Each structure stands twice: as structure tokens, then as C-alpha cells.
Amino acid sequence: MLIAKIIGTTVATIKDPKLEGRKLLICREADETGKATGKPYVAIDTVNAGVGDLVLTAHGSSGRQTDITKDTPVDAVIMAVIDSLQVDGANTYKK
Amino acid sequence: MLIAKIIGTTVATIKDPKLEGRKLLICREADETGKATGKPYVAIDTVNAGVGDLVLTAHGSSGRQTDITKDTPVDAVIMAVIDSLQVDGANTYKK
Amino acid sequence: MLIAKIIGTTVATIKDPKLEGRKLLICREADETGKATGKPYVAIDTVNAGVGDLVLTAHGSSGRQTDITKDTPVDAVIMAVIDSLQVDGANTYKK
Amino acid sequence: MLIAKIIGTTVATIKDPKLEGRKLLICREADETGKATGKPYVAIDTVNAGVGDLVLTAHGSSGRQTDITKDTPVDAVIMAVIDSLQVDGANTYKK
Amino acid sequence: MLIAKIIGTTVATIKDPKLEGRKLLICREADETGKATGKPYVAIDTVNAGVGDLVLTAHGSSGRQTDITKDTPVDAVIMAVIDSLQVDGANTYKK
Numbered sequence: 448m449l450i451a452k453i454i455g456t457t458v459a460t461i462k463d464p465k466l467e468g469r470k471l472l473i474c475r476e477a478d479e480t481g482k483a484t485g486k487p488y489v490a491i492d493t494v495n496a497g498v499g500d501l502v503l504t505a506h507g508s509s510g511r512q513t514d515i516t517k518d519t520p521v522d523a524v525i526m527a528v529i530d531s532l533q534v535d536g537a538n539t540y541k542k
Numbered sequence: 543m544l545i546a547k548i549i550g551t552t553v554a555t556i557k558d559p560k561l562e563g564r565k566l567l568i569c570r571e572a573d574e575t576g577k578a579t580g581k582p583y584v585a586i587d588t589v590n591a592g593v594g595d596l597v598l599t600a601h602g603s604s605g606r607q608t609d610i611t612k613d614t615p616v617d618a619v620i621m622a623v624i625d626s627l628q629v630d631g632a633n634t635y636k637k
Numbered sequence: 638m639l640i641a642k643i644i645g646t647t648v649a650t651i652k653d654p655k656l657e658g659r660k661l662l663i664c665r666e667a668d669e670t671g672k673a674t675g676k677p678y679v680a681i682d683t684v685n686a687g688v689g690d691l692v693l694t695a696h697g698s699s700g701r702q703t704d705i706t707k708d709t710p711v712d713a714v715i716m717a718v719i720d721s722l723q724v725d726g727a728n729t730y731k732k
Numbered sequence: 733m734l735i736a737k738i739i740g741t742t743v744a745t746i747k748d749p750k751l752e753g754r755k756l757l758i759c760r761e762a763d764e765t766g767k768a769t770g771k772p773y774v775a776i777d778t779v780n781a782g783v784g785d786l787v788l789t790a791h792g793s794s795g796r797q798t799d800i801t802k803d804t805p806v807d808a809v810i811m812a813v814i815d816s817l818q819v820d821g822a823n824t825y826k827k
Numbered sequence: 828m829l830i831a832k833i834i835g836t837t838v839a840t841i842k843d844p845k846l847e848g849r850k851l852l853i854c855r856e857a858d859e860t861g862k863a864t865g866k867p868y869v870a871i872d873t874v875n876a877g878v879g880d881l882v883l884t885a886h887g888s889s890g891r892q893t894d895i896t897k898d899t900p901v902d903a904v905i906m907a908v909i910d911s912l913q914v915d916g917a918n919t920y921k922k
Contacts, residue, residue, distance in 0.1 A: 449773055450774060457628075473629065487574040503747075508698075509804075511607070516805075552640075552721075552723075558703055560702075583639055645914035645915065651875070653874070678829055688915075708892055733868065733902060763867055779843065798900050815840055817837055
């Protein structure tokens with residue numbers, strides 16, 4: 448899974464019918480301190496996450512292993528909200 | 543999913559029979575403001591998108607979870623047309 | 638799918654039995670003008686393509702959705718020969 | 733599989749229910765001498781690995797082929813703890 | 828598939844039980860002349876390959892389409908030993 452920062456939202460009226468009503472959040476890959484360093488991508492929310500949250504995203508077919516994303520044309524899903532990260536015994540991120 | 547700009551079209555007479563009649567659009571990865579910054583790839587259209595549109599593309603096996611791409615040798619599908627993008631509460635792209 | 642130029646061939650006597658008799662072509666990723674710019678990879682031919690052709694390749698499990706590659710340990714397949722590419726209304730490649 | 737160094741841990745209270753009780757370890761890709769050189773990602777532990785261990789991680793749908801990760805929205809799994817690496821006949825890493 | 832050079836071996840006592848007895852070889856991506864240029868990864872051998880061989884590796888779910896890797900948490904498999912590579916009509920590699 449990637450550590451990712453949610454930086455924004457996407458509005459799309461015309462979309463695959465299975466995506467109706469789903470939140471399409473813009474994420475950016477983050478490092479082990481929670482700092483957004485990577486390029487943007489869009490993931491479906493399944494854990495009621497919001498802009499500013501640090502989250503974990505699962506990709507590819509693994510992104511379809513939730514009740515919300517099953518059998519949908521979706522390749523990235525937010526499946527956890529991160530409370531804290533620890534590296535070498537020290538907190539590097541805390542919500 | 544990737545944010546992508548549709549920049550062109552592909553003509554291919556000789557192709558897998560399951561792709562007969564499908565639109566093969568050239569996309570380039572875009573950033574959170576809708577600016578094309580990445581390298582080109584080709585995706586199958588499923589939402590009647592056209593050149594110039596900013597879209598979302600799903601990749602890998604997820605690209606086969608639409609009625610049009612089911613069981614086809616296709617690894618990228620356009621599954622939404624983006625109306626607008628919001629980052630930090632401000633519109634960064636509007637169609 | 639990736640736009641790719643076929644640059645060569647691979648000979649491999651010892652291989653997975655399901656690959657017996659299959660053409661293993663060396664491809665390089667190309668840009669929207671058909672110029673090879675990326676790194677090499679090997680794909681199975683399913684459309685009678687040859688060295689010098691500009692083609693589309695599908696990757697991952699999508700590469701196994703053809704009669705030739707079904708259930709084989711193959712992650713890249715040539716599924717179309719490109720006749721022409723159009724960007725911004727102009728031909729950028731013609732066979 | 734990637735050679736990876738476990739550098740830390742992740743705490744996430746809100747997560748997909750199937751991940752309840754699973755260890756979410758922060759990994760960094762390592763080279764053939766065991767030195768962490770790549771960017772961080774999070775993997776599920778299935779072999780009782782811990783911070784500081786050099787491990788192998790499997791990705792994508794392959795990450796779901798263990799009893800622990802079956803049918804879960806998980807795309808990276810730790811499936812081996814590395815004892816030693818040999819390159820050109822010499823040990824480049826020993827636990 | 829990637830062209831890869833086998834550069835070493837991995838010893839791992841603690842591992843997923845399905846990997847018992849399998850050879851874990853360290854590969855590095857190679858170019859069309861057989862020169863190792865990419866970063867290291869570990870693949871399961873299915874064709875009796877050894878250190879120094881130039882091989883083809885299949886990735887992702889495609890890596891599980893052999894009798895040896897079926898249903899295992901493995902995302903890279905060696906499925907062919909390369910005898911020779913030809914680019915532009917000339918041999919660029921010969922075993």
C-alpha cells in the first residue's frame with residue numbers, strides 16, 4: 448500500500464454507472480513522515496476519509512476487494528486512515 | 543485512477559477481434575490542475591469522451607470491469623469525464 | 638496500452654512449455670509520434686506483427702485475454718498494429 | 733519480489749474490517765546488499781517479521797495469495813525473511 | 828516480459844510454506860544487448876536457470892501461471908532462458 452495525503456476532490460458527472468455516489472479523492476504519495484512528495488492520482492474512499500487526511504491506498508485488483516469497489520472499474524482505493532507512523536522507534540507522524 | 547488529458551486518436555486495422563469498433567484514444571497523464579505532464583498511453587473509451595477532455599483512466603485488470611472491455615486484451619480504460627478538480631478548497635480545473 | 642516499436646527478436650529454447658512456437662518480440666516504448674524512447678521489453682505477438690512495426694501492447698493480466706496467451710506466464714502481448722496516430726488534428730505517424 | 737528493509741510501523745484505527753489485527757509495516761526497497769535505497773510503502777506481515785529485518789515483499793494480486801491476505805484490499809505482503817544474499821559467489825548480506 | 832540477468836541467490840528460512848524448496852534468484856533488468864542496467868528484484872525459477880544466465884521474467888498475476896508458482900504469493904517468475912537477441916538484423920547477445 449502507498450502512504451498518501453488526500454489533497455482534493457474530483458467532480459465527474461459522466462462516469463461508469465457503478466461509480467454513482469462514490470467519493471473520488473485526489474491523493475498524492477507521501478513519505479514515512481507524512482509529507483506529500485509524489486504525483487497525484489485519484490482513489491475511491493471506503494473509510495470516510497477527507498481532504499488533509501493521511502491514508503493508505505491499495506492498488507490494482509486489490510483495490511476491488513472492498514464491498515464498495517467490487518466489480519467496478521477502479522484501480523485505487525483508500526482502505527485505512529493513518530493515526531501515526533513510527534520509524535526507528537520515534538513518531539514521524541501523528542494525526 | 544490517473545488524471546489524463548486526451549490528446550489524440552489511434553487507427554489500427556489489424557487488431558484483436560474483440561477491439562472491433564472501439565475508440566483507441568491517446569492519453570497523457572495530467573497533474574491536479576489538468577495540465578498534461580506525463581508520457582502517452584492508449585486507453586479504450588467507455589464514456590463517449592473526446593480529444594481535449596480531461597478524464598480518469600483505470601488500469602490493469604480494473605480496466606476490464608466495464609461492459610465494453612470485459613474479457614478483452616485491454617489494460618487502460620476511460621471511465622469518467624472530469625468536470626472540475628478542487629485542491630485546498632479552490633478550483634484548479636473547470637471544464 | 639503502450640505505443641511500442643518492435644526492434645528485434647528473442648530466441649529461447651528452454652522456456653515454459655505453453656510458449657512453444659510463440660514469437661517473442663523485443664519492443665521499446667514509443668511516444669505519440671512513433672519514436673522509440675523507452676526501455677526494451679519482450680511481448681508475445683498475436684497479430685502477425687514484425688520488426689519495424691509500431692504496435693499497441695497490453696500488459697499484466699490483460700495480456701492473457703487472447704486465445705494465444707490464455708493461462709500462459711506472459712505479461713505483455715501485441716494486440717494491434719498501428720496504421721496512424723493523430724494528435725491535435727494532424728497525423729504524427731503513418732505506416 | 734522486492735528486497736525490502738522494514739523501517740517502521742503504522743497505526744490505523746479506521747480501516748477495512750478485514751485488516752483488523754494485522755501488522756502494517758513500513759518497508760523501503762533495498763538493493764542486493766540489503767541497503768535501503770527506495771521509497772517507502774506499507775506491507776502486511778505474514779511471517780512474523782519485525783523492524784530492521786530484510787524481507788521479500790510480493791505485490792499486486794500476488795500479495796493476496798496467503799491465508800492472511802486472501803480477499804483483502806491489500807497489495808503488498810511480506811512473505812519471507814532474508815537470511816543472506818549472495819552475488820557473484822560472495823555474501824553481500826547476512827542477518 | 829523483462830530481459831533480466833541473474834546476478835545472485837537468496838537464502839530465506841522463514842517464508843510462506845508454498846515457497847518451500849523453490850529457488851529465489853536475484854535478477855537485474857537488462858537491455859537489448861543483455862547488459863544489466865536496472866535495479867535488483869527476486870524471481871522464482873521454473874526453467875532450471877542459474878547465476879549468469881540471461882532470462883525472461885513475467886510479473887504480477889502472470890507470474891503465477893506456471894505449475895510451480897500457481898496460488899503462491901509470488902509476483903515474478905523466470906519462464907525462459909535466452910539463447911540470443913537480435914536487433915536490426917544483427918545479434919546483440921549470444922549465450
